[in-house]
Amino acid sequence: LVHRISDVTKPRYVRVNTLKIDVESAVLELGKQTMKDSLLPDLLVLPPATDLHDHPLVLDGSIFLQGKASSMVAAALNPDPDWLVLDACSAPGNKTVHLAALMKDRGRIIACELDKKRVDRLKETIRLSGATSVQALHGDFLSVNPNDPPYSEVRAILLDPSCSGSGTSAERLDHLLPSHSPGHATNGSESGRLNKLAAFQKKALAHALSFPSVEKIVYSTCSVHQIENEDVVSSVLPQAASHGFRLASPLPEWPRRGLPSFAGSENLIRTDPAEDKEGFFIALFVRERKSKSKRC
Numbered sequence: 001l002v003h004r005i006s007d008v009t010k011p012r013y014v015r016v017n018t019l020k021i022d023v024e025s026a027v028l029e030l031g032k033q034t035m036k037d038s039l040l041p042d043l044l045v046l047p048p049a050t051d052l053h054d055h056p057l058v059l060d061g062s063i064f065l066q067g068k069a070s071s072m073v074a075a076a077l078n079p080d081p082d083w084l085v086l087d088a089c090s091a092p093g094n095k096t097v098h099l100a101a102l103m104k105d106r107g108r109i110i111a112c113e114l115d116k117k118r119v120d121r122l123k124e125t126i127r128l129s130g131a132t133s134v135q136a137l138h139g140d141f142l143s144v145n146p147n148d149p150p151y152s153e154v155r156a157i158l159l160d161p162s163c164s165g166s167g168t169s170a171e172r173l174d175h176l177l178p179s180h181s182p183g184h185a186t187n188g189s190e191s192g193r194l195n196k197l198a199a200f201q202k203k204a205l206a207h208a209l210s211f212p213s214v215e216k217i218v219y220s221t222c223s224v225h226q227i228e229n230e231d232v233v234s235s236v237l238p239q240a241a242s243h244g245f246r247l248a249s250p251l252p253e254w255p256r257r258g259l260p261s262f263a264g265s266e267n268l269i270r271t272d273p274a275e276d277k278e279g280f281f282i283a284l285f286v287r288e289r290k291s292k293s294k295r296c
């Protein structure tokens with residue numbers, strides 16, 4: 001019941017694909033009930049339950065039915081338009097093509113995806129977006145050698161790995177119960193699954209930190225569990241510091257930040273399943289670029 005209620009009370013967000021249409025024109029075409037989001041300039045808000053699946057702007061890739069929290073991820077990374085960017089776990093590609101739009105289809109994006117079937121969906125998303133700067137790569141991010149060209153030149157990584165999905169799935173029914181704490185795992189098999197996911201997430205984040213030219217890494221999940229979020233971030237902090245990274249505070253006007261599990265967790269972003277109708281997590285690592293002369 002809560003799931004159905006949240007679906008009808010949740011505003012319909014649409015992300016404007018600025019490679020195909022400007023925000024003002026999209027507002028005009030979508031009609032007078034359309035409002036601009038207060039945080040993200042390319043995000044529009046429509047009344048709950050607005051059905052846009054067959055809308056011409058959706059069918060031609062001018063707008064994407066992408067939620068607010070999901071749209072905050074590429075915005076948090078905010079890469080320079082001319083950078084080489086790696087989207088490490090990319091299908092179906094919503095955040096990939098958002099990056100392409102933010103980069104004005106300049107630079108280059110390599111979108112890596114392990115699952116062959118999902119690579120096909122990724123390619124379809126890229127085609128629909130009209131982006132020409134994105135190259136789909138069927139492969140395992142963990143097998144990408146950071147020191148091989150072109151990866152040695154990657155300046156930003158978006159890491160949105162497989163997660164429990166507990167912030168967006170029906171499972172959030174549990175998390176809306178007042179007695180439930182976000183870090184709480186419900187039973188043995190659930191906690192085993194979360195441990196496995198967290199082990200992969202830590203490995204992938206540690207791998208991202210090892211790319212020699214990377215200046216920004218965003219790590220995101222659609223999970224509410226601390227074990228997939230704050231705990232993953234805190235586990236790599238010593239390695240991050242040894243590579244010169246620090247946690248930055250993206251979208252500082254966003255009020256909901258990380259759970260207070262370590263010093264610096266206030267830099268992290270959380271969205272809340274009750275307040276925001278979906279639970280997401282975003283962390284941003286940055287480092288100053290080493291000058292060429294300092295590189296060995």
Ligand code: SAM
Pocket residue numbers: 088089090091092093094095096112113114115118139140141142160161162163
């Ligand atoms: N960022 C995507 C978007 O916004 O559309 C969603 C990504 S989804 C949460 C995670 C993806 O990572 C899945 O498609 C999964 O198949 C892929 N994946 C899992 N392990 C991977 C690996 N080792 N290398 C590359 N992709 C992987």
